Amino acid sequence: MSFDFHFDPDEQDFLAAMDLHRRHISEEQMRKFEGDIAAIFGAFGLNLNTPATKDTPQRFLRALFDATEGYEGDPKLLTVFETECRGGPDCRLSQVIEGPIQFYSLCEHHAFPFYGQAYIGYIAHEHLIGISKLTRLVRLFARRFAVQERIGQQIADTLEAMLQPHGVAVYLAAHHLCTQMRGVRETSPLTHTTFWRGEYDGNAELRAEFLSMCGVQR
Numbered sequence: 001m002s003f004d005f006h007f008d009p010d011e012q013d014f015l016a017a018m019d020l021h022r023r024h025i026s027e028e029q030m031r032k033f034e035g036d037i038a039a040i041f042g043a044f045g046l047n048l049n050t051p052a053t054k055d056t057p058q059r060f061l062r063a064l065f066d067a068t069e070g071y072e073g074d075p076k077l078l079t080v081f082e083t084e085c086r087g088g089p090d091c092r093l094s095q096v097i098e099g100p101i102q103f104y105s106l107c108e109h110h111a112f113p114f115y116g117q118a119y120i121g122y123i124a125h126e127h128l129i130g131i132s133k134l135t136r137l138v139r140l141f142a143r144r145f146a147v148q149e150r151i152g153q154q155i156a157d158t159l160e161a162m163l164q165p166h167g168v169a170v171y172l173a174a175h176h177l178c179t180q181m182r183g184v185r186e187t188s189p190l191t192h193t194t195f196w197r198g199e200y201d202g203n204a205e206l207r208a209e210f211l212s213m214c215g216v217q218r
């Protein structure tokens with residue numbers, strides 16, 4: 001097994017799948033944003049004239065910027081392992097399943113957090129990826145203004161472009177604070193989403209095996 005960068009005709013698909021937006025925010029813009037946030041927080045009830053809160057707008061903006069750093073990309077994500085097709089000469093299918101991978105995101109409808117766990121399965125062909133890279137991949141898409149469905153789709157699209165596997169499965173379960181903190185929804189605080197690509201699409205047995213490995217009862 002060698003350890004090297006892998007670029008091929010799918011590189012364009014890979015870059016497109018990551019959907020990056022490099023951010024350039026000037027000091028002047030930041031000062032203006034701090035004033036805007038101070039005005040909102042102040043009007044909504046926060047006393048900004050205490051030692052604990054006078055820098056809150058600045059800290060809030062910094063934290064928000066960091067929590068959305070997924071738009072910037074992750075250069076350490078590019079490495080994949082070259083390997084033989086694990087299916088052997090006949091490409092027999094066997095799953096690699098990783099999880100739980102904890103993630104934190106911001107819902108694009110309310111800009112409130114949602115957070116939970118991701119499980120990723122794939123059926124390797126000639127490329128493998130380690131659990132640390134899968135964690136980076138989940139973070140790349142979670143640390144944005146997002147919706148749970150899109151995070152799962154983007155993970156699946158990017159893995160397909162990176163690894164050209166026989167199939168990809170993604171399961172996400174998350175708590176959405178935009179509903180929970182406002183008491184809109186009383187029951188079932190977990191939202192579940194699944195994504196199937198390649199062999200998983202037409203193979204109920206593979207899907208059931210994946211979900212049982214994720215601890216989901218069917």
Ligand SMILES: [Zn+2]
Binds near residue numbers: 108110176178179
């Ligand atoms: Zn929301």
Ligand SMILES: [Zn+2]
Binds near residue numbers: 085087091124125126
């Ligand atoms: Zn294969």
